[in-house]
Amino acid sequence: MASPEDLLASPKVALVTGGGQGIGAAICRRLAEDLHHVCVNDVEIERAESVVADIQAAGGSASSAIADISDSAAVDSMFDEVEAQFGAVTALVNSAGIGGNAAIRDVSDEFWARVLAVDLNGVLHCTRRALGPMRDKRAGSIVNISSRAWLGWWGQSAYATAKAGVIGMTRALAIEMASRNVRLNVVAPGLIDTPLLRNRDPEVLARLMKSVPIGRVGTPEEVASAVAFLSSDRARMITGQVLYVCGGKSVYAYPDWPDEKR
């Protein structure tokens, strides 16, 4: 964990959106172990403070950063506050997102707009704001959490569109920012052990599991390990990568699916 002396010697400031739970929380804890001061973003202060307390109890350095990332003005204010207190963000992880499962006949304009507002526009708001200082300092890393679902899945037209947009944005900006020594990459998780997954119908989950070559769900810590690697100088020549943390499900996996879905 980062001691105050470590942080002074190597001022690394990470901001993790959606850091208050699930995969985002695991990323916060891992980046704190890797000697970052971690700004834990969430829309709910209790969730963010809980992760901050965990990190501090383990000897790390963290603070909460509350904002709804779908609101660009709120995002700008959050970054202003972080920069005033801790300096410019050197590692941004866009992890916040909302699910969205609906057959196309049930996809209302409001539903579509909400999914894209958080899962795609939120990434734009934070990325655009973080890139200013990174470009000026000619250093920085951004990891965007997409999803294996961008490849396409039943009932996920809105979610897949947003997550595909995240990949397109990342690849374009990876090219745009490369000469400034700013790297952007994507981590695309598959089935990960989160509260969202545990709440799924066991029968559906069992079917989904059949299409995972490794034969198990992944852990938030395994996603965090990939994010930590891509955020570090160990990956200094890696940019525009889409790294699937999915047990091989992204390679080729046709599910055993009931006939009514065909």
Add this chain to the structure above:
Amino acid sequence: MRVFTWPEQLPSSLDGFFATVRTGVGDAEFVPLRKLDELEAARSGGEFDALLIVFDAALTSGESTVGEAVDGIRALATSENLNVVVVVSDGFLGTDVDDLSAATGGAGAVAAVRSIAVRRGVTSRANVVCVPAALFGDEGSQRGPIPQPVECRDVAEAATFFLDDANTYLNGQVLFVNGGRHLFSSLSA
């Protein structure tokens, strides 16, 4: 953990590659193979081992033909309890050089690795590290959007990442260590 490595001879651009990976992995015994088909005989029992292959080096050193090298990787589909990491050059994305052997071989190697990932995922895993062909003497430019050249240590870091027990949910992946060159190919996402 034991890490088997192949081939023995690497190009000068990758001098010290296996030693750097060994340092990164920490507590592991590294065992060089003279031939890839020596692997099963060199293993013992059902221990979980790793195999680190630098595919193009087998071709440039003359230790293997393209067909032999691809067949050797394909044969790993019968292995159990094995973490396979294959380093290949990025020619398989498409190349304008005259000699297509590395590009076609690389495509075969990547396909074999991804198939192993699907077929043997319950007991084994397999991943690819993709690097600029210039590391193996290809005359084409190795520069990508990131202006610095890829160095041996960059490739070693990626291989070490796949060998790390914390990353066992990574399977069938192609990790491009090429400064973003792959972004100009439709095969890269």
